[in-house]
């Protein structure tokens with residue numbers, strides 16, 4: 001397959017920067033657009049250091065139509081990997097308009113500019129949060145959707161918009177149909193094995209692994225474990241953790257699928273990216289001690305509003321249609337997260 005130019009929106013962020021590494025190492029020229037609202041350009045300097053290859057970076061907001069159109073006119077973009085967006089569930093409840101504006105409106109502007117530039121190949125960062133409560137704790141792509149917060153709803157709305165765009169192609173018999181992969185991530189953790197790039201959360205982390213890391217390194221005193229009375233094997237919440245490098249490899253597999261016969265007449269399809277098995281919070285704490293030798297102080301506190309007891313992926317469709325599955329184990333995820341944390345105790349600062 002010819003390695004064409006990929007525009008990575010949100011490429012300076014946690015997952016986007018890992019995607020840039022994987023793309024460059026696989027021979028794709030990379031263009032990044034990021035407004036640096038939740039990242040630093042240092043991550044991109046590190047991407048270049050890891051790969052020994054340059055990328056083009058534009059500091060711009062995806063809602064800025066003029067800047068975006070200029071980038072499309074300058075660069076020979078063929079695929080867009082769309083990571084840019086806001087992602088904190090709690091913050092989305094406090095600032096719903098900001099979330100819908102960034103995520104939904106931002107994606108609309110991006111899609112409009114793409115259509116004008118005749119670029120109709122898109123890999124979108126969706127999330128397992130689009131699923132609603134269901135009878136089974138293992139989620140397949142056809143499990144019922146029902147997000148319960150503005151962040152999750154912004155992802156579900158974007159999925160709807162992109163599905164509608166693709167459906168319209170059939171009605172108007174588009175010559176250049178949209179080819180779209182909606183990738184529903186489970187719980188990405190870990191970092192590049194070099195320890196040069198990783199997750200650099202602002203303030204006190206919301207997510208489990210960054211919190212565990214900051215307790216282990218002594219920045220935070222104690223991990224709050226949100227509930228030990230769930231109907232799970234040890235009472236704590238179970239999630240499907242996935243190494244960020246495995247996750248971004250799934251994006252490259254998605255590009256290959258979009259370029260293949262399977263999508264020859266266009267289409268918009270959702271794929272779960274997860275391992276297909278879950279670990280509880282206490283199992284993560286235990287594994288962390290085994291892998292790093294560090295004990296994580298914790299305290300059981302009441303449940304966090306909106307948390308499911310258990311949630312993990314059925315990843316069979318991604319295996320069948322994208323030829324992708326996770327390769328890394330929980331111990332790799334923990335070892336790589338810890339390596340990043342120890343080498344960068346202040347993140348990119």
Ligand code: NAD
Pocket residue numbers: 009010011012013014015016033034035036037038039060061062063082083084085086087102106125126127128185186187188
């Ligand atoms: P991140 O915050 O590290 O990266 C997002 C990047 O997008 C940041 O660099 C930020 O500066 C940029 N950005 C935000 N709004 C922008 C805008 N309007 N214009 C240009 N740039 C903008 O987050 P991440 O963890 O790398 O997540 C990437 C994507 O994956 C997001 O869309 C997120 O919703 C989705 N996702 C993340 C997780 C997770 O646990 N990290 C899980 C499921 C889905």
Ligand code: UDP
Pocket residue numbers: 187206207208209211223224225226227236237238239281304307
């Ligand atoms: N969790 C916890 N303490 C924390 C953060 C998270 O006990 O400080 C639990 C949370 O209740 C869930 C799991 O860890 O069961 C994963 O939470 P995270 O916020 O990382 O991901 P998500 O809620 O998006 O699945």
